[in-house]
Amino acid sequence: MRALSVESMVESGASVIRAEAAALTLLAEKLDHRFAEAVELLVQTPGRVVLAGMGKSGHIARKIAATLSATGSAAYFLHPGEASHGDLGMLREGDLLLLLSNSGQTAEIAAVLSHAERLKVPAIAITAGAESMVARRSTVTLLLPPCSEACPEGIAPTTSTTMMLALGDALAVSAMRKRGISRTQLAHWHPGGRIGWGMQTIKAFIGESEPLPLVRADASARDVVLEMTSFGKGVAGVVDAEGDLIGVITDGDLRRAFDRMLIAVAGDIMSRDPITIAKHASVDDAIARMQQNKITVLFVMETETSRRPWGLLHIHDLRLNV
Incomplete structure (x- = not known):
């Protein structure tokens, strides 16, 4: 274990936050018409939004699914590893697939995409791989800008997952605004906790x-x-x-x-x-x-x-x- 001073630890933490904040700024600047197309797909989907991702991307996908559901877009998470063992039956015609993969080459996602193609289910990809398998096979691809991970070894997903999370929030809130979700509807979906308490009449x-x-x-x-x-x-x-x-x-x-x-x-x-x-x-x-x-x-x-x-x-x- 390395001996680090308090000042060094504080600066280390601050440098991570600065790196991720800079990546988010770049991500916002790079949004284009494809983001609007993704929002349209979300709003026009008659079924549910099915999110999939492996590893840290999967954890982010679970959170985005929860945010979508809380803002008017019914969503759930499909684990790509379990999908090939029967869980592909969770995906139905009329659904929308939202895939998260930083590389765009995640092998477990290929089976999910193949099943979606059979059902003619459209797919939105969030990836940094512009020419990747996931990007090529998706209806709309939202590209993450090239940014180094905040991990000092450049391995642990940090900056990339922060951008994925922010992009998921952006999709959810934009779809909510387009749908015209009211405060009353939000209150029905949030009856518990501080949110529900404050929104009751x-x-x-x-x-x-x-x-x-x-x-x-x-x-x-x-x-x-x-x-x-x-x-x-x-x-x-x-x-x-x-x-x-x-x-x-x-x-x-x-x-x-x-x-x-x-x-x-x-x-x-x-x-x-x-x-x-x-x-x-x-x-x-x-x-x-x-x-x-x-x-x-x-x-x-x-x-x-x-x-x-x-x-x-x-x-x-x-x-x-x-």
Whole structure:
């Protein structure tokens, strides 16, 4: 084992990142009409996208399959080594084949390509081998620019697999945009974890609406304090005769009106035109609105145009426990 200083190790790591970043920049500059053709194939495919690759390329292919599925292109991974032992039956007419091979000469992929040709399944190749077997036999070839691996011996796939991964993300996101995948669709596909938590609607997050801390404009300051205290949210809404929200009163509003507490009414203390949000907005939308307006509580309305309060959301309600 070599003795390396902290500075040497940091510089070694940084040099790898710089090399791969430079390769990604070059890859972006080299994209051409073939990339657009590949996106069209993805979007027009009636079946599923079948990804295949061996070794490190196979690991990248698995990740790209997951990203495609998460963004509107149903995809799965076919192991080329298992394909010749029965798994070729996973590939059907109407599917699209997406092959990853840095050299383009991976022997195990040949059988997959032959079966795809029998089924008239189109193939997209991601490879650095412009004249390789995979490039010649594919419908569209996306060439990786010639870049040295970040491995000091130039052997371990590093830079090449980073470019493959980025190109897979580019295909998935471009196809998603062309399909017009909505935020609602993404929420259906990501119900778990931080993504799903943030994309759920405020209505789903709160559940059933409970009684709200509301007072009329002529309510005394004492009544406002009692209403705020009973709900523990540090806020009271002020409504008119029709029940529409016309203002809010926070702890800060009460402190600022302390010298008028004995004579003031809610209409004198309240902040007018309060920031609100609709119940069908997402939790992430609510967090963003609080941050943008530097507030900690939002009255939730039936719709964006409605002034009738439906619920109440406090920043403390949004503690993430996933």
